[in-house]
Every structure is written in structure tokens, then in C-alpha cells.
Amino acid sequence: MKKYVLILIVLILGSCTSISKHNEQRTSFVSPEKLKEDIDFTYSKLKEMHPKLYWYISKKDLDYKFDSLKQTIDKPLTPIQFYFKLQPIIATIREGHLSLRIPRKKYTQKEIKTLERKKPMFSRFEYYIGNDHLYIIENKDSIQNIKPGTEILSVNDIPVPELMKKYKTLISSDGFNSTFQPYFLKDVFFNFYTAENGFVDSTTIETLYNGQRKKYTLTRESKSKTELKKDKEQEKRDQEKKLNDYVAFSNSYNRNFKFLDKDSTVAYIKVKSFSREYSNKFYKETFEKIKNAKSSYLVIDVRNNYGGSLDEINNLYSYLAPEPYVLIKPSQVTSKLTPLRTNYFRKSKPFEYALKSIFYPSYLFGQTFSTYKKDGKVYYKMKADKPTKPNKNAFNGKVFVLINGGSFSASSIITSKLKNDKRVVLVGEETGGANDGTVAGFYSYQKLPNSKIKLPIGLLLVQPNINFTNTYRGVIPDVTVTESMQDIIEKKDPQLDWIISEIKKEKENPNK
Numbered sequence: 001m002k003k004y005v006l007i008l009i010v011l012i013l014g015s016c017t018s019i020s021k022h023n024e025q026r027t028s029f030v031s032p033e034k035l036k037e038d039i040d041f042t043y044s045k046l047k048e049m050h051p052k053l054y055w056y057i058s059k060k061d062l063d064y065k066f067d068s069l070k071q072t073i074d075k076p077l078t079p080i081q082f083y084f085k086l087q088p089i090i091a092t093i094r095e096g097h098l099s100l101r102i103p104r105k106k107y108t109q110k111e112i113k114t115l116e117r118k119k120p121m122f123s124r125f126e127y128y129i130g131n132d133h134l135y136i137i138e139n140k141d142s143i144q145n146i147k148p149g150t151e152i153l154s155v156n157d158i159p160v161p162e163l164m165k166k167y168k169t170l171i172s173s174d175g176f177n178s179t180f181q182p183y184f185l186k187d188v189f190f191n192f193y194t195a196e197n198g199f200v201d202s203t204t205i206e207t208l209y210n211g212q213r214k215k216y217t218l219t220r221e222s223k224s225k226t227e228l229k230k231d232k233e234q235e236k237r238d239q240e241k242k243l244n245d246y247v248a249f250s251n252s253y254n255r256n257f258k259f260l261d262k263d264s265t266v267a268y269i270k271v272k273s274f275s276r277e278y279s280n281k282f283y284k285e286t287f288e289k290i291k292n293a294k295s296s297y298l299v300i301d302v303r304n305n306y307g308g309s310l311d312e313i314n315n316l317y318s319y320l321a322p323e324p325y326v327l328i329k330p331s332q333v334t335s336k337l338t339p340l341r342t343n344y345f346r347k348s349k350p351f352e353y354a355l356k357s358i359f360y361p362s363y364l365f366g367q368t369f370s371t372y373k374k375d376g377k378v379y380y381k382m383k384a385d386k387p388t389k390p391n392k393n394a395f396n397g398k399v400f401v402l403i404n405g406g407s408f409s410a411s412s413i414i415t416s417k418l419k420n421d422k423r424v425v426l427v428g429e430e431t432g433g434a435n436d437g438t439v440a441g442f443y444s445y446q447k448l449p450n451s452k453i454k455l456p457i458g459l460l461l462v463q464p465n466i467n468f469t470n471t472y473r474g475v476i477p478d479v480t481v482t483e484s485m486q487d488i489i490e491k492k493d494p495q496l497d498w499i500i501s502e503i504k505k506e507k508e509n510p511n512k
């Protein structure tokens with residue numbers, strides 16, 4: 001027993017030392033020569049592992065950008081400073097999944113517990129970005145009575161336009177659509193700010209509302225005993241929470257189902273993320289209810305859905321397909337060795353590491369035989385590129401799908417396929433993800449040797465089984481309906497309203 005206690009103490013001390021070393025390195029200066037080595041390392045790894053590097057940018061142009069960046073590195077930089085130099089170059093590749101991880105400060109377990117006992121500072125608001133302006137559209141806890149529609153002009157005296165200009169260069173969608181950035185930036189704006197400035201106990205923001213400027217000091221308040229108890233209750237997952245994929249952080253569900261009318265003729269499914277967890281059971285029960293209700297219409301809402309599991313969207317498609325189908329084309333990788341570059345032991349705790357070690361030979365065997373070669377190219381074996389039969393409870397009525405700029409990755413794959421097969425009517429805005437596919441699947445997590453910045457590289461070219469548009473754009477809706485900031489504040493939904501109105505017209509004039 002004493003030996004186990006000693007090992008535990010050694011692991012804890014090692015963890016604390018590792019955190020301290022990471023935080024020290026994060027703010028230490030790296031010489032220009034070493035940073036240039038990191039730039040070369042980055043580009044070489046991208047060329048080695050990324051299966052479609054020059055999809056949206058030519059090799060000549062990307063060569064020039066990396067070479068030009070090296071010319072600008074003429075003095076030592078911290079990893080954070082270097083991140084803001086290198087990530088904008090990565091973003092010009094226009095692959096939304098491809099991004100450096102911003103060097104963040106690490107915290108000890110004690111520090112994490114202290115933070116958990118405090119309320120967040122920025123995530124207690126919901127935000128909206130329009131024309132490069134940042135607005136608060138929801139004040140969840142009525143903090144200082146800040147009104148929805150209030151514009152944030154500055155954060156700790158740094159003008160928001162200055163931050164916006166800086167952070168926008170860090171984000172890219174897949175291809176050349178312009179819809180993704182505002183949706184994603186509103187969600188990560190203060191993540192970037194916090195990564196730069198750390199967790200602080202107070203922040204001053206200057207705002208504008210109805211022509212009146214005002215300053216507020218936001219504080220990281222301690223949670224009450226009641227709030228801490230509520231947090232613990234939210235973490236408990238009953239059957240309903242599991243089925244609908246409850247997210248404690250946002251106190252909401254990833255999946256929702258309901259009927260939009262009293263006679264159950266219009267079914268509505270909202271999916272915020274294709275997390276896969278309990279999804280098979282959710283769709284099985286949901287489509288059984290739809291079938292039993294003899295619904296004529298189905299609305300699927302994937303707005304603000306950043307994607308997720310291919311298996312989940314393949315399963316969902318089986319409930320919409322009138323005949324056997326193939327969801328995606330064979331997924332290309334750069335070589336037969338690519339599947340072995342996926343960092344099997346990444347983020348494993350000591351016990352997990354030991355457990356994974358037992359199964360590592362099986363993993364190695366499986367990955368070694370997971371590829372095949374055809375026409376001089378290497379492909380990874382995927383379930384979703386095989387013929388799939390429609391589910392016995394597949395819906396045969398009319399389907400509408402709601403999309404917007406926050407529909408990314410797997411959301412774009414399934415909507416692109418549905419549009420190509422003329423199975424649905426797409427309503428809303430152009431998706432943030434590309435119509436013709438993306439590079440993601442699984443990743444190789446590289447670490448730049450000198451700055452220690454992490455670079456996850458997607459290894460699979462995933463493309464829907466469609467006739468490609470080659471437009472370098474997102475999935476274009478059949479009917480474009482936009483929503484304004486005021487719509488969101490007033491909880492109006494013009495996109496869903498259009499569908500309901502269209503269904504009403506069809507019911508009133510069934511022969512048209």
C-alpha cells in the first residue's frame with residue numbers, strides 16, 4: 001500500500017512540475033532561428049500528412065506565404081506571440097478543421113477546483129457579430145441589467161475592432177464561403193482573449209446602448225451553496241438526459257424532438273451536435289413516434305451544428321433515404337502509414353495508459369490493415385462509404401432542413417448529400433462547411449519542436465457521395481431566409497416560420 005501511495009505522490013508531483021514547466025515555457029522567448037525551424041516543421045508535416053493541402057490555395061502561393069513569414073521573424077517571440085504570426089498563414093489554407101492550438105496556461109487541480117467554484121465571466125452572455133461589431137444578445141443572469149442589443153466597444157480599454165481584426169485572421173471556413181466566420185467567432189472571441197490575458201477576477205467593458213455609452217466592471221463571482229448544489233445535480237444523467245445528450249455546461253440538450261402542431265402532422269428534430277452518444281436510440285424512438293403519428297412533414301434543424309460523428313449522420317440518413325445509398329466517397333489518405341500517426345496514447349492518464357497498452361497490439365494490427373490502394377491512391381476503410389439500406393421506419397413524407405453559417409463539417413456532409421439526392425428542401429443560409437467535403441476524420445497531433453505549439457492535422461479527405469459543384473462554397477439553400485439580431489433577441493425564427501407558412505399553404509392547396 002505504501003508503494004502505491006508513493007507512486008501516486010510521484011505522479012502528482014510530476015504533474016505539478018509539468019504544469020509549471022509548460023507555463024514557464026509558454027511565456028519564454030524563442031530565438032528567430034528556432035521559430036523559423038518551427039515554420040519549416042509545420043509546412044513539412046502538412047505536406048506529408050494533409051491529403052488535400054492545395055485545395056483552395058496553390059502550392060506556389062502557399063510556398064510564398066511560408067517563405068514571407070520567415071522573413072518577418074527577426075526577433076525573439078513568445079509562443080503566444082508566434083501563434084499570432086503563424087496561425088493566420090494556416091488559416092489561408094482555408095480548411096476549417098486545420099488550426100494551431102493557442103498556447104494556454106495550464107492549471108493545477110487545486111486551481112481548477114477554485115475556478116469551478118466561481119461563475120464564468122464572459123460565458124454568462126450570448127453574443128452576436130454583425131458587420132464586425134460585437135453585441136450582447138442574452139444576459140443569462142441579468143448581470144447589472146445589461147440589455148440585449150448592447151454593443152461592446154472595448155474590453156479593458158482595448159477597442160473591440162482591434163481585437164476583431166486580430167482574431168478574424170485566425171479563423172477560416174472550408175473554402176470561400178463568408179457565413180461561417182461570424183458564427184464561430186462569436187463563440188471563440190473571448191476564448192482567444194482569455195488565452196492571451198489569462199483568467200482574471202475582473203474585467204471592464206465599455207458598451208453602447210441606445211446611443212448611450214457606459215462602462216461595466218464584470219467580476220468572477222463565487223457561486224453560492226445553492227448554485228454549487230445545482231451544478232452537481234446537472235452533472236447527473238438520467239435516461240432522458242442520456243437520450244437527448246444533455247450538456248451540463250449550457251444546461252441544454254444536443255438533440256430535441258417535438259411536433260409543431262396539435263395533430264402531429266409536422267415533426268421537428270433539432271440536432272446541435274452529432275455527438276453520437278445515445279444517438280441510435282434517439283433516432284430509433286423518434287422515427288417510431290413519427291411513423292405512429294403518420295406525420296406528413298419533417299423539419300430537421302442543424303443550424304449552429306459544428307458537426308461530429310460520421311456514423312451518426314449515416315444513421316440519420318438511413319431514416320430519410322427512399323432506397324439504398326452510399327453516404328460518402330472513399331476517404332483518401334496520404335499513405336498506408338497515415339493511420340498509425342494518430343497519437344493513440346494522447347491525453348491518457350496513468351491508469352488509461354496502462355489499459356490502452358494492453359490493447360495496443362490489436363489497435364496496431366487494425367490500423368495496419370485499415371487502408372487499401374486503388375488507381376495509385378491510398379484510401380481508409382470506412383463504414384459510411386459502403387451501401388446502406390433505408391431503415392424500416394424511414395420517413396417518406398416531405399422533409400425541410402434548416403441550415404446556416406454555423407452548420408459545419410458533418411452538418412454540411414449530410415445536407416450536401418440530401419440536396420444532391422433531391423430529398424429535402426434546404427432553408428436558411430449557406431453552410432459554413434463546404435459542399436464538396438472536408439479534411440478531418442481523425443488527427444495526428446504534432447508539436448512544434450521549439451515553441452511547443454500543438455498542430456492537429458486532419459488525415460482523411462471526407463467527401464459526400466455527390467456530383468461535385470466545384471464552387472469552393474458551402475451548401476447553398478434552396479430558399480434563402482436570413483435572421484437579424486433583433487429576431488434572435490425577440491426569439492423570432494423567420495427561417496422556421498417560412499417552413500410553417502409553406503406547409504400551411506400546401507395543406508390549404510394540396511393539389512398545387
